[in-house]
Amino acid sequence: MFDKIKGLALLLVLSMLFTACSAGSGESQGNSTDQGGTSSTSGKKIELSFMGWGNEQERELYEKMLKGFEAKHPEYKVNYIYVPKDYDTKLKTMLTGNTLPDVFWVGETVVPDYAKTGKLEPLDAIVSMNGLDEDFVPGLLDYGKYDGKQYTIPKDWEPYVMYINVDLFNEAGVPVPTGDWTMDEFMDIAKRMTVQEDGRITQYGVGLETWWGPWSVFAGNEGGVWFKDGKANFNDPKVIKGLQRMYDLFQTDKSAPSPSALQQSGMGQSQMFETGKVAMYASGRWMVPTFRQTASFEWTAVEMPIGETRINPLFSGTLAISKDSKDKDGAAKLLTYVLSEEGLKDIIGLGLAMPNKMKYMDDPEMVNAPPAVEPFKATAQYLDTEIQLAATQSGHFSELINKYVQPELDSAFNGKQTIQEAVENIDAKANKELFNK
């Protein structure tokens, strides 16, 4: 009896060991088996893996899109690996463990980091063979390049615009701005739309986030080049002019609610817009599906106000193929399908993003209202193709932004130091520790 128990215990331990060992390879190695590229209608299907990031809504969109691929290519079965949070951490871990999916999403600012590892398949041949680069939005494709080769292909991009609560503007008798409004006009409107009651502000003119997207608009629209010759270049009169406008909105005019770190990540401010506590809200195309559901008032979007010039940061999801993919032919088919008209319609039709090709801009199944589509389309003409690109190609984008820029600007926007002090600190520290080679 006792021996039996002992035997059982041993068996249990051994089986636990085996399951523990096999779990590691099972989940991520969703690659094809040794069937090669031939299809077999009766037998097993060739498995491909696809990994992407997004919210719950996007997960459903991608599942639908991948079903479309399987319907068109019945010899394949796609394992969709959905990552709701900390996507980059997961991707890095998979890359280190040599368990990359066949096709996966790479953020636009980290393409060089991954490309230089040699684990991404150069896509130049696939691009020219399938005409994937035709009619691309100007500058967009460059964000997938490293060292002259195309390593990833942007599937979409997201303009940064100003959302407007039309009802609040009408109540206040302030005309809703048009796309040609200037920065000075914007600052003035933000002040006029700020409402005080009994010495307390009950409604702010504009909800403004403080992460790199928004400040790169303010700096860039004044013609500021915050990254130049491989170095941080924040101490530049034009960059300072743009950042000073943000400082004034927060501290001098108090027409924007005080920034907190949470608002960097976009939380908080969007709810303030939804509840009518801010009259304007600067954010990206990704808010459209949410506002369509939650806004109980008339709203619209206009381009960000114009300064000396106009520039829009580039936010995009780009797609890559693993160099270790066991079925590169299948991976190429999957990639091509995602970027095709039918694939894109499934993933951006809801209004989260803009298509990567100019010819799709007028297709209501890709780009649709509300809000009016013109401001979003117009942004395609002035995407940042230099400053942000140079910063990402340095390979230190994340560290520059998170360790040096954000804390200094935070302190400034919170009124703890001047913009001048912040930009001097950023340049001094980042160029000493990060870009001194």
Add this chain to the structure above:
Amino acid sequence: MNTLSDLTAAPERTRLTRRALHKKLRDNLVGYSFIAPALIGFLAFTLLPVLAAFVIGFLNWDLLTAPTWAGIKNYAALLQDEVFLISLRNTIMWVVYYVPASIAISLILALAMNMPLRGITAFRAMLYIPVISPLLAVALLFVWLFNPDFGLINFMLSKIGIQPIGWLTDERLALPSIALMAIWKNAGWNMLIFLAALQGIPRHLYEAADLDGATKWQKFRNVTFPLLAPATFFIVIMSFIGAFQVFGEIYIMTNGGPGYSTHTLAYYLWSNAFKFNKMGYAGAISMVMFLLILLVTVLQNRFFGRKVQYDL
């Protein structure tokens, strides 16, 4: 005769010892097989990563390309790194804000919850709810409570004429504000341990104290508090260890900001490892954290460890 008996006895003895050895081996194997799941788990998921982190601390490794040897370069760089030193200071400040207040409040709650009242278990359960609530939910709730413009706390304060306070936006207040939330969230956990210890104190000691005419305070000072010492010691050690590793609260509520005001060692470690691709540097930070916690724990053991033994 002698030689013969020796010869015949010898194999007998060998057989015996072999059987005994065999049995001992078998018993050991069975024992090991029982602890194997925990042991293998510890080796694979705790000890090995710790050793790996130690080695990684001496490497240049961006996680994506092959590592190169760095020697003590990472450690030397730490001493020059302003953000690291700020993180170290903030971590120590966090311990100062969090640990004493957390323990004192837990003790007071435990004393209150030890009173023989009707429905006291309902109160105990209520106080324990924050502990089992997900940190994410609690932290996001507090972010809204702390909101400077529309948060509930500032709204209440405005009713009694207090100007809006930037709980999470003011660099001096952000860290204590988060500590406030952590104290609220974790109070129930330590309370439970105190409560168990309180109920383990024999009644006759209180009766004896009553006979001697002790006041309530004297009973607490001379009976309750000394007999709680083992529990207190445990809570102090665990609270220190936990506090030095604070991360989740910061990650969710402030992302280390505003400025560097809520950068802690664990947050800066994570930033280096997974945002800046500096695994080696992160490894070095983890070793500093390890040594710091080890030092504090050894010191506590030295000074308080011997004073907490009581024979009843």
